[in-house]
Amino acid sequence: MSPQQPQMMGGIELPPVTPLTRNVLVALFVLYVIELTAANVLGLPTRALAWSGFGEGFALYQPFTRYLVQGNGVFGVVIAGVVLYFFLPIVERLCNTAQLVEALIAGAIGGTVLGLILDAIGLLHGMALGWSVLVEVLVVLFGLMRPKAVIRLFFILPIEARLLVWGAALVGFLLLLATMDLMSADFFGTLLGTVGWWHTRGPAGHRRKLLRDASRIERELDRFTVLPGGRQDSQDDGRSARLRLRTVPSPRWRP
Numbered sequence: 001m002s003p004q005q006p007q008m009m010g011g012i013e014l015p016p017v018t019p020l021t022r023n024v025l026v027a028l029f030v031l032y033v034i035e036l037t038a039a040n041v042l043g044l045p046t047r048a049l050a051w052s053g054f055g056e057g058f059a060l061y062q063p064f065t066r067y068l069v070q071g072n073g074v075f076g077v078v079i080a081g082v083v084l085y086f087f088l089p090i091v092e093r094l095c096n097t098a099q100l101v102e103a104l105i106a107g108a109i110g111g112t113v114l115g116l117i118l119d120a121i122g123l124l125h126g127m128a129l130g131w132s133v134l135v136e137v138l139v140v141l142f143g144l145m146r147p148k149a150v151i152r153l154f155f156i157l158p159i160e161a162r163l164l165v166w167g168a169a170l171v172g173f174l175l176l177l178a179t180m181d182l183m184s185a186d187f188f189g190t191l192l193g194t195v196g197w198w199h200t201r202g203p204a205g206h207r208r209k210l211l212r213d214a215s216r217i218e219r220e221l222d223r224f225t226v227l228p229g230g231r232q233d234s235q236d237d238g239r240s241a242r243l244r245l246r247t248v249p250s251p252r253w254r255p
Contacts, residue, residue: 015089024088025081028131032077035069047071050129053119053182063112066186067131080132087138094145095203103197107137110193111186118185126181133183133190140165140194145203169195 015021038044051066052058070077091100111133118124142149143165153159159167172188198204 015086017085018089018092020092021085021088025085028081028084031068032070036072040072047127047129050127051115051182051186052127053124056125056127063116066129067108067134070130070132076132077130080130080135084135084138087135087142091138091141091145095141099202100141102201103141103194104134104137106197106201107134107140107190107194110191110196111189114189114192115182115185118180119182123180124182124185126179126183128182128186133186136168136187136190137194139168140191141198144195144198165195 035046039046046069048057048059049062049065049069050071051062095103111128115124115128143161147160147162147165149161150158151161151164153164169188169191172184172191176184176188178184
């Protein structure tokens with residue numbers, strides 16, 4: 001896929017609409033239209049797909065189907081779509097598809113596990129629904145991959161991407177303490193799951209593994225002493241020499 005030039009609208013740089021972004025937005029729009037039609041026209045119980053707490057109608061399938069229903073909050077869905085439109089093309093350039101899918105799965109697992117644990121000990125109430133919480137994964141990935149990048153919060157306030165991640169974590173934690181509902185636990189857990197993936201199986205974890213491997217290789221090489229040897233190449237003009245390296249065991253090495 002060849003890169004497209006960003007568009008400008010009123011001084012705001014708009015990201016290119018990649019095929020993936022277009023397909024995802026279209027699919028989510030169609031899914032929402034189907035949900036609203038089923039719920040408000042046909043009268044089907046679509047809310048049964050939302051994740052309800054223990055003792056409030058919980059079913060085993062709900063943690064998986066909660067992303068399929070958004071409810072009647074059209075404005076919130078539109079805002080989530082706008083955030084997805086701005087961040088998905090950027091994250092798509094910064095990581096490959098496998099990494100993006102892994103991060104989304106890790107975020108979903110984090111939100112589910114935290115919600116189940118807190119609900120099981122009786123701290124939560126309410127329900128969780130909507131795919132908008134997974135859009136948070138894109139924002140967190142961008143902040144971790146480009147921590148010093150400057151974005152405009154609400155299109156006005158310039159802020160570094162890493163501060164946006166820390167700010168989202170702080171707001172998510174405070175919301176959880178203030179509301180103690182399943183939706184807040186899902187939001188905060190999704191953030192924790194994404195950051196956890198980043199530092200384990202993601203780029204940060206991979207970098208640590210490479211550093212450990214490099215240190216191990218360096219320790220192995222320290223077991224040998226490298227001595228220069230050989231003779232000057234007959235075809236050389238005298239300004240450079242070709243060295244033949246000969247390795248001998250170092251006194252520190254024990255067979």
